[in-house]
Amino acid sequence: MTDAPRIETEHFGGAGMSETHERGTGAPDAAGALRSSRVAGTLAMVGGLVLILVGIVVWVMVAMQLRAENIVVPDDAMAFQGQVVSGPLTAFVQADIIQHHALEASGGKTYAELAQDDPVRATMMNASFLRASLFTSVVSFGVAAFAIGTGVLAIILGWGLRRLAAARAALQA
Template sequence: MRTVAAITAIIVGTVMAIAGVITWVVVSTTLEDQKITVSDDASCAAGDGVNGPISAYCQADIINQHTLDITGGKTYAELDREDPNRAVAMDSAFLQASLFTSVVAFGVAGMAFVLGIVLTLIGLALREPVRAARHSGT
């Protein structure tokens, strides 16, 4: 039973780690393909290409600041329906949500990778006593 648990942990852990890496690469490549550059007036990562969690967060943050400047500090929901800036606020909310979704995706990918490595190590640790017991004849 211990051998089955060890092998299962190793297989599932390896799959999780690989899936985490693949997800990170896909999200990063997809963002990079958009050729977005963090605004020069951003408080972080200014001028960097958006291809990772930090640059995506920084760009979403500066989009919010620019939008609040345009709308006089009001969000989409706070603007009157007739306000011509409502479309800008709506586009801004969409862009921010998309960028924040990629930040979350990076987090999930990183978590899957780390948990996969831990699970693989647990599987290897479970397997070691089995090997030692077989070699000692017990």
């Protein structure tokens, strides 16, 4: 008979998860911890890749839809004059110049400030809808960029977990 500690396995509810401990220590065995770190790192990297791909697809789709509208930034805009609206900056500038032109047409009054029978009210309403649509595009670009950035971060964290597991395995060998 040997004096080596006994190994017990505890099973936790769901998905067949278990953890192996040395009897009396309450500490997980090194092999299980290393395996968990490698799996978590791999999952983080795969999830990061998916986030990056989804973010790129959304960015391209929104840009293509904007480009298909053939909206050209006018010459009196603050930037990007003459360019087709196809990205977050051109969409933002176009929304800004739409507001400028609408306020010029209404004498500086907003939609809510105009009388109900004022014929300029329809122009202000259309301008408001166009601006909202362009700002929705800007937000979509922001969400896509956030997904891409989160994906990059997940890949870096996953890579770090895998490197730590590899370093610990090398130290134990």
